[in-house]
Structures are given as structure tokens and as C-alpha cells.
Amino acid sequence: MKDFNYYSPTQVVFGRQSEEKVAELVKKYGGTKVLVHYGGGSAKKSGLLDKMLRLLDEKGISHIELGGVVPNPLLSMVYKGIDLCRKEGVDFILAVGGGSVIDSSKAIAYGACYDGDVWDFWNGKSTPQAALPIGAVLTIPAAGSEMSDSCVITKDEGLLKRGVNSDLCRCRFAIMNPERTFTLPPYQTAAGATDIMMHTMERYFSRHQDMTLTDAIAEALLRTVMNCTLDVMHDPEDYRARAQIMWAGSLSHNNLTECGLEKDFATHRLEHELSALFGVTHGAGLAAIWPSWARYMLPRHTSRFVRFAVNVMGVENDFTSPEQTAEKGIQAFETFMHRIGMPITMKEIMGREVTDEEIEIMADKCSRAGSITIGSLEKLSKKEMIEIYRLAK
Amino acid sequence: MKDFNYYSPTQVVFGRQSEEKVAELVKKYGGTKVLVHYGGGSAKKSGLLDKMLRLLDEKGISHIELGGVVPNPLLSMVYKGIDLCRKEGVDFILAVGGGSVIDSSKAIAYGACYDGDVWDFWNGKSTPQAALPIGAVLTIPAAGSEMSDSCVITKDEGLLKRGVNSDLCRCRFAIMNPERTFTLPPYQTAAGATDIMMHTMERYFSRHQDMTLTDAIAEALLRTVMNCTLDVMHDPEDYRARAQIMWAGSLSHNNLTECGLEKDFATHRLEHELSALFGVTHGAGLAAIWPSWARYMLPRHTSRFVRFAVNVMGVENDFTSPEQTAEKGIQAFETFMHRIGMPITMKEIMGREVTDEEIEIMADKCSRAGSITIGSLEKLSKKEMIEIYRLAK
Numbered sequence: 086m087k088d089f090n091y092y093s094p095t096q097v098v099f100g101r102q103s104e105e106k107v108a109e110l111v112k113k114y115g116g117t118k119v120l121v122h123y124g125g126g127s128a129k130k131s132g133l134l135d136k137m138l139r140l141l142d143e144k145g146i147s148h149i150e151l152g153g154v155v156p157n158p159l160l161s162m163v164y165k166g167i168d169l170c171r172k173e174g175v176d177f178i179l180a181v182g183g184g185s186v187i188d189s190s191k192a193i194a195y196g197a198c199y200d201g202d203v204w205d206f207w208n209g210k211s212t213p214q215a216a217l218p219i220g221a222v223l224t225i226p227a228a229g230s231e232m233s234d235s236c237v238i239t240k241d242e243g244l245l246k247r248g249v250n251s252d253l254c255r256c257r258f259a260i261m262n263p264e265r266t267f268t269l270p271p272y273q274t275a276a277g278a279t280d281i282m283m284h285t286m287e288r289y290f291s292r293h294q295d296m297t298l299t300d301a302i303a304e305a306l307l308r309t310v311m312n313c314t315l316d317v318m319h320d321p322e323d324y325r326a327r328a329q330i331m332w333a334g335s336l337s338h339n340n341l342t343e344c345g346l347e348k349d350f351a352t353h354r355l356e357h358e359l360s361a362l363f364g365v366t367h368g369a370g371l372a373a374i375w376p377s378w379a380r381y382m383l384p385r386h387t388s389r390f391v392r393f394a395v396n397v398m399g400v401e402n403d404f405t406s407p408e409q410t411a412e413k414g415i416q417a418f419e420t421f422m423h424r425i426g427m428p429i430t431m432k433e434i435m436g437r438e439v440t441d442e443e444i445e446i447m448a449d450k451c452s453r454a455g456s457i458t459i460g461s462l463e464k465l466s467k468k469e470m471i472e473i474y475r476l477a478k
Numbered sequence: 479m480k481d482f483n484y485y486s487p488t489q490v491v492f493g494r495q496s497e498e499k500v501a502e503l504v505k506k507y508g509g510t511k512v513l514v515h516y517g518g519g520s521a522k523k524s525g526l527l528d529k530m531l532r533l534l535d536e537k538g539i540s541h542i543e544l545g546g547v548v549p550n551p552l553l554s555m556v557y558k559g560i561d562l563c564r565k566e567g568v569d570f571i572l573a574v575g576g577g578s579v580i581d582s583s584k585a586i587a588y589g590a591c592y593d594g595d596v597w598d599f600w601n602g603k604s605t606p607q608a609a610l611p612i613g614a615v616l617t618i619p620a621a622g623s624e625m626s627d628s629c630v631i632t633k634d635e636g637l638l639k640r641g642v643n644s645d646l647c648r649c650r651f652a653i654m655n656p657e658r659t660f661t662l663p664p665y666q667t668a669a670g671a672t673d674i675m676m677h678t679m680e681r682y683f684s685r686h687q688d689m690t691l692t693d694a695i696a697e698a699l700l701r702t703v704m705n706c707t708l709d710v711m712h713d714p715e716d717y718r719a720r721a722q723i724m725w726a727g728s729l730s731h732n733n734l735t736e737c738g739l740e741k742d743f744a745t746h747r748l749e750h751e752l753s754a755l756f757g758v759t760h761g762a763g764l765a766a767i768w769p770s771w772a773r774y775m776l777p778r779h780t781s782r783f784v785r786f787a788v789n790v791m792g793v794e795n796d797f798t799s800p801e802q803t804a805e806k807g808i809q810a811f812e813t814f815m816h817r818i819g820m821p822i823t824m825k826e827i828m829g830r831e832v833t834d835e836e837i838e839i840m841a842d843k844c845s846r847a848g849s850i851t852i853g854s855l856e857k858l859s860k861k862e863m864i865e866i867y868r869l870a871k
Contacts (some may be wrong), residue, residue: 086493086717088492088493088495088496089490089492089493090489090490090492091489091490091492092485092489092490093487094486096483096484097482097483097484098483099481099482099483099484099487099737099738100479100480100481100482101479101481103481154663157514160845175618210738244580289746295718296718296721296722297705297718297722298698298699298702298722298725298726298729299701299725301698301699301701301702302695302698303697303699305694305695305697305698306691306694307692308694309690309691309694312690313690324479325479325688325690326740328689329690329691330687332691332737332738333691336691341734344492344725345492345721345725376770381786425714453769
């Protein structure tokens with residue numbers, strides 16, 4: 086078991102009435118001049134954005150808006166936000182949307198408190214020392230950014246997609262109304278659920294196998310997300326199921342499922358290159374890569390995959406052949422992914438096979454030209470990255 | 479499902495090396511003049527107290543000490559601490575011990591920032607508006623006070639044991655080294671485990687039955703605590719098992735197991751009178767009362783008790799008779815309690831039957847002379863309190 090730190094200070098306000106509290110919360114955390122940051126049209130179309138602005142107005146809280154954040158949020162937008170914050174004297178950022186909007190807000194929050202180029206934090210030239218306070222009104226359960234210390238940004242030039250972790254960017258509050266997710270299309274719902282599951286699984290597959298409470302919580306969470314995703318596929322307005330998925334999204338990435346373990350995140354790193362290069366939806370990319378990562382790992386970590394198969398996927402334990410039980414767990418994962426419309430190979434996303442040249446490009450970027458490894462269950466160098474990408478073709 | 483707030487800002491530093499960080503953490507959270515508060519001799523005997531003082535000295539952090547906190551911490555000690563804080567200009571309280579020491583620290587933290595009589599907060603005359611920052615070095619996993627917003631104090635005169643809840647008293651940090659719990663005697667270990675389980679069960683038995691993620695987490699936690707308590711009874715130095723119990727103690731009372739539910743806490747309130755009147759160990763008192771509370775509730779909430787029986791206690795579901803399955807769950811709880819040396823009636827603690835007069839006194843105090851009800855699964859008035867106490871004789 087690993088010694089651990091657990092720090093998750095975000096105030097969560099969850100439920101049907103939660104949005105009403107936005108102005109009160111902004112005020113509580115010191116906001117007087119707010120940048121309201123959002124994405125495409127859905128926050129606007131649904132009326133959520135207008136509602137947030139009206140509530141801020143009613144409490145006399147001054148605000149400006151910046152929309153247009155895209156999935157895999159871009160550095161160019163971050164620069165725009167930083168300029169705006171400086172020009173307007175913004176002291177609080179309200180993110181209205183999903184993980185991309187929240188991550189874009191976090192990057193702006195860092196940049197507004199930094200004299201140099203904010204990208205310095207992502208290319209390792211500097212580490213954040215301060216950030217504007219952020220609040221989130223979550224509309225897409227997936228990235229878990231509303232409670233995480235993570236911020237993933239893509240540099241337009243060269244499509245470099247990278248993450249920075251710091252407690253400074255943790256949201257002061259997160260407003261979550263499951264009703265707001267009723268209109269998410271099935272594909273996005275499924276991709277979100279996959280991302281949520283992977284945030285837990287990237288921690289569950291750890292070298293440490295003695296933190297049984299964290300394991301049991303992770304298994305409970307994974308089973309709940311799978312059941313509820315099937316429920317939501319059947320009835321998109323199933324409040325109970327939507328609520329479980331939404332809350333699981335936060336708990337999957339606020340480090341609760343990491344206590345005593347060591348996170349791996351190799352699948353995430355491999356996927357980042359896929360989505361940076363091809364604009365693939367992150368959750369779908371994870372579904373396409375994980376089974377291959379798992380089969381690559383299985384022979385040397387069989388007992389962990391057996392536990393996953395039995396406790397999460399409900400596979401019967403064939404004690405005579407652990408390998409077979411473990412393999413059945415991966416197959417059950419694939420079957421589940423297909424049931425919710427997710428791919429299990431890259432070809433199923435792209436409609437064609439990814440070429441060896443493209444794999445070389447992705448592995449080269451992922452390994453920063455062979456200079457770094459990824460993962461912790463096993464450290465993967467460029468050579469192993471290529472092998473896993475090939476298995477996932 | 480209930481709309482909910484979740485706020486758990488305490489920084490947890492967990493593991494074998496965690497104590498080394500005490501001075502750094504006190505500094506981080508603004509402590510320059512520290513009241514080190516502790517209980518009886520065990521923190522001293524074990525060398526923990528000296529270690530903490532030495533580490534503070536090494537970082538040049540000024541401190542004074544106040545020991546002697548007793549189980550069911552007393553208001554008289556709180557007054558002493560408040561005086562000391564004022565006289566010495568204390569700006570941070572470091573609690574070294576278990577829940578009693580932490581609760582005593584919280585009450586001192588309130589009182590040091592309040593001009594009136596601190597007991598005002600417990601008798602409803604006033605609500606806390608400020609508190610000194612607190613850090614905890616936990617030695618007994620049980621009360622969960624290290625991450626909770628709860629503070630339970632007993633007024634010496636009249637033995638009034640009451641609780642106050644406020645986010646203001648949440649510990650800034652909690653240091654948890656499971657090794658420190660190796661020397662806990664079996665009875666205290668078992669009573670602590672019972673308290674931990676009850677913090678989750680008092681939320682699990684809720685009118686709301688649709689927050690399936692919280693339910694699944696609660697069940698995972700309860701099963702883990704039961705298994706690990708048996709492991710520790712066999713080997714008190716089982717680090718893995720001690721660690722699970724310790725972490726479960728925090729998660730049981732930091733509101734994670736309350737999300738979407740409504741806490742009941744009737745058993746706690748009934749037990750408070752028992753421990754106030756007879757000095758009974760809190761966890762043992764809970765074990766003695768819960769089965770009777772459960773049997774009193776069972777007929778009108780059978781499905782919830784069936785779920786508990788099957789998912790927590792491992793009872794086989796006899797679909798033809800839910801009542802019987804539910805009853806078997808309560809019996810399995812009783813069997814487990816006996817296995818770890820806990821009582822399941824008041825007589826088993828006291829060595830004699832509690833008299834009807836004593837029951838009348840406890841119910842009268844618990845209902846504040848018949849003026850309040852307790853519980854939320856069902857609201858219990860003095861009449862029902864007497865009925866449950868009688869069942870628990």
C-alpha cells in the first residue's frame with residue numbers, strides 16, 4: 086500500500102435545485118467580476134447560460150462572457166481568455182459546460198496570474214504558483230474536471246495535447262443538476278461513461294494490491310456506472326441513473342479511487358495522441374485502446390485482471406485457469422462497450438485501419454521522441470507504445 | 479433521491495511517513511502559536527506527543543500543551559482550553575488523539591472566537607461564526623471527527639451530551655498513521671469499528687432508496703470494515719487491515735456515505751444518553767442499541783433491511799419471506815458483534831438490567847423533556863424512545 090494524500094476541497098451542490106445557488110456560491114468564493122466561459126451552442130440553446138447570467142445579474146455580480154470552447158480545448162482560446170481577464174479585471178471564472186470548458190477555464194485561471202507564456206506549464210518550463218478561483222456548472226459527466234486537479238490543453242500548432250496537475254486549479258464549487266444531462270446524445274453519454282470508468286480503472290490496475298477499501302469502492306462505482314449507463318440508453322430521462330453517472334464522474338477523478346494505489350494512466354496518454362491527431366472523442370478512444378493495453382499487461386498481472394473480471398464484470402471464476410478468467414473479463418468489457426455503442430479497436434472509430442506511419446507519429450509524440458515512458462503498472466517506452474497501438478489497430 | 483451538498487476539505491496525509499509532515503502542515507495552515515491538545519497517557523507513553531513537539535520545535539513553531547481529555551469530552555476541559563488560547567494568543571490547535579481529543583479541540587476552537595459562553599452553541603442559543611484552525615494527528619479510528627463537521631461535548635453538570643455541526647470546525651489536515659493503532663486493545667478496536675459501521679449505517683437506513691452509488695459505496699465500506707476487524711482481532715499488527723479501518727473511519731463520517739440520502743442518527747442519539755449516564759464506551763453502546771432500533775423499524779422498512787442483509791451481511795435472500803431475510807440480517811449483525819466482543823443488549827454492557835426509571839431518565843433527556851423527536855427514517859418521540867430502550871434492555 087502506498088502512503089497517500091487525499092485532498093478534495095470542492096464544494097459540490099448536487100440536484101434539481103442546485104443551479105439556483107450559482108450567484109450565492111460565486112459571492113461566497115469572492116467573485117465580483119466574473120468571466121462566464123462556455124462551449125458551443127448547447128449551454129445557450131438549453132437556456133442554462135441565460136439562467137446563469139440572470140442569476141448573477143439579480144445578485145448584482147458583474148460578468149463578461151466568452152464562448153466557443155471546443156472538445157480537446159485549444160491553447161488559442163486560453164490566450165483569448167487570459168487577455169480578456171486582464172483587460173476586464175476578472176476575479177472569478179465560471180465554467181458552464183463539460184470537461185473541455187472547465188479545463189479551458191483552469192488554464193485561463195493559471196495564465197491570468199502568470200507573467201510568462203501560460204504554455205510554460207505544459208511544456209515543463211514552469212509550475213503554476215497561483216490561479217484565479219473557478220466554479221463549475223457541469224453539463225457533461227465524463228472528464229471529472231469539476232473535482233480534479235487536472236487540466237488538459239491542446240496546443241493548436243502541432244496538436245500537442247498535454248496535462249498539468251495542481252491543487253491550485255481545483256474548482257471552488259461544482260453545481261451538478263442531472264436533468265441537464267437528459268439531452269446528451271447516446272454516443273456522448275456512452276463516451277462519458279467510458280471516460281468515467283477509465284478514470285477509476287487507470288487507478289485500479291495498480292501495482293499495489295492491498296488497499297482493499299479503495300478496491301471495493303472502485304468496484305462498486307464501476308458496477309454502478311455500467312448498470313446506470315444501460316438504464317440511460319433505455320431511458321435518457323432516467324433521473325436516478327443520470328445522477329449516479331454524474332456523481333460517479335466526480336468521484337472517479339477526485340482521487341478517492343486512488344487512495345493507497347498508484348495511478349497508471351497509460352491508456353489515457355495513448356489516447357491523447359489519438360484524439361489530438363484525429364479529433365476522436367476521448368471516451369471512444371479510451372474504449373478502443375484499453376482492451377489492447379489490458380491484453381498486453383495480462384500475462385504479468387493476471388491476478389489483478391481476475392479480480393476485475395470477477396468483481397466488476399461478473400465473470401465466474403474458473404480457478405483452474407486464471408488467464409482464462411482474466412481474458413473473459415476483458416471480453417466482457419468489450420461486450421459492454423459494444424452494447425453502449427463504443428468501439429473496441431481504432432478501426433471501429435476511424436472506419437479504416439490506422440497505418441504504421443500514423444502509429445509511429447503517435448508513439449513518437451506520446452514518448453516525446455522516445456525521451457519519456459508512460460504508465461506505472463509497467464513503464465512503457467516508445468517500443469511498447471507501438472506494440473499496444475498495433476494490437477488496437 | 480435528496481439533493482445534496484458534499485464538502486470535505488480536510489487534507490488527509492495517510493501512511494507510515496505521515497507524522498513527519500506535522501510541522502510543515504501546521505505552517506501551511508497558518509499556525510504560529512499552537513495549542514497541542516491530547517488525552518490520557520497513551521499519546522505520551524507511545525512517544526507520539528514528544529515526536530510532535532520535537533517536530534514543531536525543529537521548525538521553530540511555538541507551542542503549549544493541554545492534556546487530560548477524557549472519553550465523552552467535558553465542557554470543563556473546553557473552558558480550560560479557551561482560557562489558555564486567549565492568554566497565550568494561540569492561533570492553531572493540534573489535536574493528538576482520537577475523537578474525544580478532536581471534539582474537545584473543535585469546541586475550544588469555537589470558544590476562542592466567541593465572546594459569550596461556548597455552551598450557547600450546544601443549547602441552541604447561538605451558532606458558531608468562526609473557529610481557530612485545527613489539525614489532527616489521529617490515533618483511534620472510530621469517531622470520524624478528523625473529517626467530520628461534528629463536535630460532541632458533554633456538559634459536566636447534568637451530564638448533557640450534545641452535538642453541534644458546522645463546516646467551520648472541519649480539520650484543515652488529518653495525519654493518519656495506521657501503525658499508531660497497533661496497540662489499541664481489542665475492546666477499543668471493536669468499539670471503534672462499531673462506531674465506524676454505525677456512521678455509515680445511520681445514513682444507509684434512509685427513506686431514500688434510489689441513490690444506488692452511495693448505497694454501493696456504503697456496502698463496500700461495511701463489508702471491508704467487518705473483514706478487517708476480524709483480521710485485526712487475529713493479528714493486531716496487520717497494517718493492511720488497520721489501514722482500511724482507519725480510512726473507513728474517515729469516509730464513514732465525511733458525508734460521502736450521505737450523498738443523496740437523509741441521515742437518521744437515532745441510534746446515536748439514544749446511545750448518547752447511555753454513555754452520558756453510565757460512562758459506557760460509545761461504540762459498545764451503539765452495538766447494544768442498534769439491533770433493537772432495527773427490529774422496531776423492520777416491519778415498515780423491510781426492503782431496506784433485506785438489502786442490508788443480502789449485500790452487507792451476506793445473508794441468502796429468501797424471496798418467499800422478506801421479513802425473515804431482513805431478520806436474518808439483524809441476527810448476522812449480532813453474531814458479528816459477539817465475535818468481536820461487543821454487546822448486543824444494554825445488560826451485556828452493564829452487567830445488570832437497566833431499570834425502567836433509568837430508561838425514563840434517558841428518554842426524557844434524549845427528547846429534551848418530550849419537546850423534540852429524533853431520527854428521520856421515522857421520527858421518534860419520547861414514547862418510541864422508551865419502547866426501543868426497553869427492547870434493548
